[in-house]
Amino acid sequence: MKLDFSVLLREDYPRMIIEGVITMLKLTAYSWLLAMAVGIVLAVIRMSNNRVATGFVAGYVEYHQNVPMLVQIFLWYFGVPTLLPDSVQLWFNMHRSDFLFAAIAVGLAMGAYMSEGLRAGIRSIPRAQMEAARALGLSYLKASRLVILPQALRLALPTLVSHSVLLFKNTSLAMVIGVAELTYATREIESQSFHTVEIYLVSTLIYLGISLLIMAVGAALENRYRIKSR
Numbered sequence: 001m002k003l004d005f006s007v008l009l010r011e012d013y014p015r016m017i018i019e020g021v022i023t024m025l026k027l028t029a030y031s032w033l034l035a036m037a038v039g040i041v042l043a044v045i046r047m048s049n050n051r052v053a054t055g056f057v058a059g060y061v062e063y064h065q066n067v068p069m070l071v072q073i074f075l076w077y078f079g080v081p082t083l084l085p086d087s088v089q090l091w092f093n094m095h096r097s098d099f100l101f102a103a104i105a106v107g108l109a110m111g112a113y114m115s116e117g118l119r120a121g122i123r124s125i126p127r128a129q130m131e132a133a134r135a136l137g138l139s140y141l142k143a144s145r146l147v148i149l150p151q152a153l154r155l156a157l158p159t160l161v162s163h164s165v166l167l168f169k170n171t172s173l174a175m176v177i178g179v180a181e182l183t184y185a186t187r188e189i190e191s192q193s194f195h196t197v198e199i200y201l202v203s204t205l206i207y208l209g210i211s212l213l214i215m216a217v218g219a220a221l222e223n224r225y226r227i228k229s230r
Contacts, residue, residue, distance in 0.1 A: 020185030034107025039114025161218030
């Protein structure tokens with residue numbers, strides 16, 4: 001079988017691929033920001049001595065780590081809107097509800113993974129540091145923000161980078177609710193051109209290239225912010 005990649009330059013295919021990549025990167029960025037925010041909040045709560053709060057976080061993490069991402073996306077897109085007031089549903093429908101719910105679903109789910117990575121970083125920090133910060137008059141939240149979290153982020157960088165790559169790959173699942181990201185565009189082009197190998201190979205290389213770029217940036221950050229042992 002002879003491959004013909006020139007077919008991808010015909011009609012609207014280049015535009016579809018470019019727009020798919022842009023949508024994919026936007027979805028990744030929004031989901032990542034939400035995941036990091038959720039992860040930090042959950043990690044700080046897990047540090048506390050409040051059993052109710054830590055129990056809630058433990059349940060949150062277990063749910064998101066054991067329920068398939070695809071099911072969570074379906075729940076947010078098809079289930080959650082039915083619980084919202086009509087005015088809120090209308091707002092979502094006017095502001096790309098498929099994209100927003102996909103970002104929320106992926107971000108909240110990956111926030112559970114981020115929190116576990118941060119928790120591991122926090123647990124590697126001597127408890128005496130928190131005690132010393134509290135003894136100096138810092139509140140629990142201020143001590144967490146100024147003393148513990150900066151170190152935990154640096155210690156957890158390898159895990160956070162790995163989870164960031166996983167988050168990036170999980171955004172491809174948004175195609176099932178109609179988000180026109182790269183995988184969605186790939187399927188559309190394949191169904192129109194019937195050049196399956198060519199378009200999926202190009203899509204694979206794009207995903208691989210971006211994943212490797214994320215890992216390279218992560219490795220650079222790890223080298224720059226590594227905590228050196230004395």
